[in-house]
Amino acid sequence: MRNVIKRILAPSFLLMAMLVFAGCDNSGNAQLDPDKVNVMTTFYPIYEFAKEIGGEDANVINLLPAGVEPHDWTPRSQDIVNTSKSQLFLYNGAGLEGWVPNFLKGLNRDSKVKAVEVSQGIQLIEGEEDGGHDLEGEGMGTGHKHHIDPHTWVSPKSAIIMAENIKNSYVEADPQHAQAYEARYAELSRKLQELDRKFETELAQVPHHKIVVSHQAFGYLCRDYGLEQHPIMGLSPDAEPRARDLVELSNLVKSEGIKYIFFEELVSDRLAKTLASETGATVSVLNPLEGLTQEEQEKGDDYFTLMDKNLHNLILALQ
Structure with a gap:
């Protein structure tokens, strides 16, 4: 970031x-x-x-x-x-x-x-902290420091x-x-x-639970509502992932039939779009709410309207 x-x-x-x-x-x-x-x-x-x-x-x-x-x-x-x-x-x-x-x-x-x-x-x-896709939730070997999310x-x-x-x-x-x-x-x-009840109720009904996100910003959301995030990058979205990680992620998207790759409006969507075009998936926004864009400010968006949009996009992606 x-x-x-x-x-x-x-x-x-x-x-x-x-x-x-x-x-x-x-x-x-x-x-x-x-x-x-x-x-x-x-x-x-x-x-x-x-x-x-x-x-x-x-x-x-x-x-x-x-x-x-x-x-x-x-x-x-x-x-x-x-x-x-x-x-x-x-x-x-x-x-x-x-x-x-x-x-x-x-x-x-x-x-x-x-x-x-x-x-x-x-x-x-x-x-x-570092970029890297972790399918099994195990350490990625050398060079990956663990930090609090x-x-x-x-x-x-x-x-x-x-x-x-x-x-x-x-x-x-x-x-x-x-x-x-x-x-x-x-x-x-x-x-x-x-809002919490809405997330619980709606996400309990979706048939799929794996999401692919541009960076690892949704750990608490996933833990609390039974989802599993697979990030293109680590906690910091400016860390470049390794080629091997992208190949693994591409295979995951294809084998699981994942239809959407999530990116953030304040972060480059280049890798998300590359992965989407390789796998036939569609890109969609999942907002980590670190700050409002100018457009969101002008529209009067707030925590609740943006979290509602997140829920809407998650439900769509997890059908």
Whole structure:
């Protein structure tokens, strides 16, 4: 994931996206609000949940500009200044934001900001950092380091835990508005549980359970809903797979009669399209929700609309 966004999106698009969404997504231009709980978030899903739970009592600022990868980004001095003056700093953890430890060390000494790792309490999955297809779930031999899979939020079951952690951090930081946080959290939790039930019910009925994805971002989704992912690349979508892995994957697609190869809109679809053309499969989108594209922002998409699209595409692919 580290260099993908830089490579794929033209600098002019990034600049435009940063200008368009500066108000909500670019912390350098963000204003702290002395009358509210100021909350800094590291990337899109946490930002969305924090805004929903915080409501009118919170001023939520997303550190990452639109269209930038959490792995790729490094904070500027203004981000450190703003975070030092905030009450909450919410990050995913599980190894997603490698810059966080140094960032926290750089905060002002008198800062009262509470750093909260919102993936706490989720049973984490060990994944493979390097490219490589693993049919049997066994190690790939030398050169493959095992890392924690950080893509917790892609499963509604994990998202429920993350939302509760965010709610608890609000109640602790601002107890006088605890009732309002609890009420807004209850509504968000209800929607997430409904989404979870929909995934459980719909995916229990599909005849097939293997999906081929461009990168290994769907481990939690697959674990929680009885699917099996076969990634073209590892946890990092800019890692090139080996020729042998592609041949194995191509054989799997043919032998299992897999009809769809999934790719992501923010990542190059070159390998997914190559594999699809070799095997007679069709390409389709499975969104890991690491950030919204400009088009998604303009359409008013959010976690729920994009997860609904994911479910729709999965049901179609697994018939």
